[in-house]
Amino acid sequence: MMLLCTSNVLFGQCSGTLGDPIIKKDFGSGTSTFGPALTNGETNYGFIAGSPDDGQYAIVKSTAGLNSGWIQNIVNHTPNDPNGYMMLVNANDVPGIFYQSAVNGLCPNTTYEFSAWIINVLRNPGIKPKVKFSIENNGVNIVPPLVTPDIIEGNASNWIKYSLTFTTPANLGNITLKMTNENPGGRGNDLALDDITFSACGPSLTPSIGGSNATFTSICEGTDATFEFKTEVSPGVYQDARYQWQINTGSGFSDLDRETSTTLNVRFQNAARGVYQYRLLAADGANISAANCRIAGSPLTVQVTPRPIANIETLAPICAGNAIQLRASGGTTYKWTGPNGFTSTAQNPIIPNATTAMTGNYTVNVSANSCDAAATINVRVLPAVLPAVNVQSATICEGNAIQLVASGGTAYLWQPALGLSDPQAPNPIASPTETTTYRVRISNSACTETVEVNIKVNKKAFADAGEDLKIISGHSVSLNGKVSGEDFTYYWTPADYLDDPTKLNPVASPPTDITYTLHAISNLGCTNGVDEVFVKVYPKIVIPNTFSPNGDAVNDTWNIPAASAFASPLVRISNRNGQLVYESKGPFKPWDGKFKGKDLPPAPYYYTIYFNQDFKMFSGWVMLMR
Known part of the structure; x- marks a missing residue:
């Protein structure tokens, strides 16, 4: 173990290579502002989904909008994880456990590194955080704890990595990792933790491909190739160094059978596309079989690059005089050849003013990532269409028709179709109801021309x-x-x-x-x-207001001359008490002043007359005199 201090690292650092993390606590990620609490036993601080007070912590994405005394734009440390969380702690007045975890499956007499990234979140000077890293075996410290110096204030990027490296005892028991608060809370001692890791530590592993410093190479899909992978191992660390090569093709690393030296020869035959990673595991003796007790070198990568697919768009026949538009895709460089000595390095070359002599095969060679492919397309250039119609314009009366005739092609399409007997015929009958401009598209399967015919429609009276x-x-x-x-x-x-x-x-x-x-x-x-x-x-309606039914043949009935002009007038007469004394339905019959065959006494009588729906109801009185 050695103790180093730099601008962003303070640790008893593993001077060699680490194994896969046995513990990797990055507090997860999510879309919410606050993450979930730690599991029971991981801390003795109280959880809050908000801004923590003394003795509390929160799992947050950022310090923005929390305690105004904190730097407001600190985000989690985990690389390439914009939605990641970190542990934000407001330290208590008395020492407390920020984080602790029991570790199982370790090997005795094996070196490990315990590390974490820490940042002081205070904006202004105050009590500075100080954190103690402890390793306990059955509750007893294996090595003297690492106590950080006071972590000074800085800016939002002042994350510092602290590490403690130790070797497990021969009488290995229950190992517990702890990070505790060493300074009092109150005015300061606020910090954030992220990316707490625990890994095996061993000698330095320096991998290479073919004896060079390269760790990456690529070949084309379908080719054959052989590679020598080698890993240099620093001496004097393991008493019985043992090795195991692994491969990863996308679903995680797995052992390669009987590949247990520091050199690996790999042969690709008709290589399938994909990314192939190889790494060397190293451990002391039988520890090579224990995932928690071995180290892993950086991967050596072979990328089998798919050959470009030389795509050429299928071209319909070209009409003479138009441009030939060639289009290809699938690569980064392109080389075209074709009839009449045509060449081009453009991806999508255009050949203007095509002639029938340009008919033939066009080939493109496509290259990408040092791999290439070719494709060919046949281009036909057809003679142009010579369109003709029987009339350019004509006038017809509404309701009449005219025959339109087009020629010069093998297919016809008239638009609009409204008023045409057959819009796909060369000679449809046109019967438009409004003045219409017809457009006929004349083609010979590839070449197309359009001609207009205007039909003026004179409206009938x-x-x-x-x-x-x-x-x-x-x-x-x-x-x-x-x-x-x-x-x-x-x-x-x-x-x-x-x-x-x-x-x-x-x-x-x-x-x-x-x-x-x-x-x-x-x-x-x-x-x-x-x-x-x-x-x-x-007829003009006149209603008499007096009659005298006394038998002198003068004005003896109440007659309405105009009533005879109506088919079924309705006439009703009532006395002053509202009693109906006369009613005429159907053809009008004059009233003789009687009720039930008896003469009525002289008096005013009241009438209503309905002639038909064209007239309002007439009402008034008539005087009966004797």
Whole structure:
């Protein structure tokens, strides 16, 4: 063992090589701000998922947002673990155990290293942390404990590694590792711990490939190669040094049978892709078979690099005059060859203005990581399409059709398809309802040209005479005519009782029922439109307010002349007490002033009259006189 002090290391350091960690306490990782408490017996400090007070600890990702007296941006020490946790301790006034762990499966008379990374978290001067590392065998210290000096304040990167190296006794019992607080708490003595490890310690192992200082090499997939791996072992440490080579192909290291010297020869035949790691284990005597009692050299790595896959995009036939776009992938360098002496070192070369003479095979050689591969593609350059159509533009009436004819290719596609009999035919029938520009794509399987044909649609004249109308004799009404289309004239027939038959909304004053017809005439030769409107003329309604049924043949009945114009008027008459004395349903019958065949006395009587849905209910009184 030797004691060293540098800017970030203070330890009784293992001067040789360490074995795989028997204990590796990095406090885990996660997405939450705070991690879980330690298991029972690992510490006698109290756990809190927050900012710890004296005698408490927290498992945290960072000091940010905790005690304002601490450096706020300290994160865990574990390399390449941004979500890792560390143990943050606010030391107690009396010595306490920060961390302890029992270790089993050790070998007697074997050297081990106990280490941890520690940082003072105080922003300003205060009581400085001091930590004691102890190794106990059945509760008795094996070696004098290592007590760190006062750990001074620094910055967020001032993690320091402290180590204690020791040799287990021959009477090996229960080994316990302890880290305890040596300074009082209160104003300071706050620290963080991370990456506590315990490993076997032995001689220095210096691995190499082929006698050089290299520890990494690579070969191409499918090749044959032989390598000599060698590990130099510093002498004078083990009395009966023994060795074992191991291999790791991705699922962890495992022993290589009968490979127990410091040199290993490995032959690859038709090498399969992957990463192959080899390392030498060393131990004293039979300890070579005990995982907790041996050391492990740094791995020697052979990477079998997959040969690049020379990918070439499948090219459709190229139309003469267009560019040939070659595309390849899978490597870092590219070399192309092709017809007419074509060469290129571009990954995706472009050959402009293609001609049919450029038809042929194009080959690319792809290289990556000193490995290469080749691929070939056949490129066809076809003659260009010469498109033609029977009309560039035409005019039709709405509802009519026109045949469109395209030529120059072997396949056709008209768009939009709306109004076409067959959008994939070279000669579809077009019946658009609106002015439309058709585009026909003419192709010969590779070359494509597009031509436009404009079909103007003249709208037919359309007439809408409006809803049927109703008026009372002597009144007038405006006709609600509407006409649509393109370039049209219009008029009404008959012109009788209209103020102007050439207006869309003439005023009609017919004395009797009449039907008017609106004519819409297309000036473009398209279909004309006609529509009718019926005007119902009701007679003027006059309701008498007196009659005298005395048999003198003058005004003997209560008669409403206009009622005869309605199919089923409803007339009801009641006396002043509300008693119904007369009712007429269906064709109107004049009232003779009787009720149940007997004359009613002179008096006012009250009526309600419903003619039809076109009139509101009439109500009033009539005087019966004798």
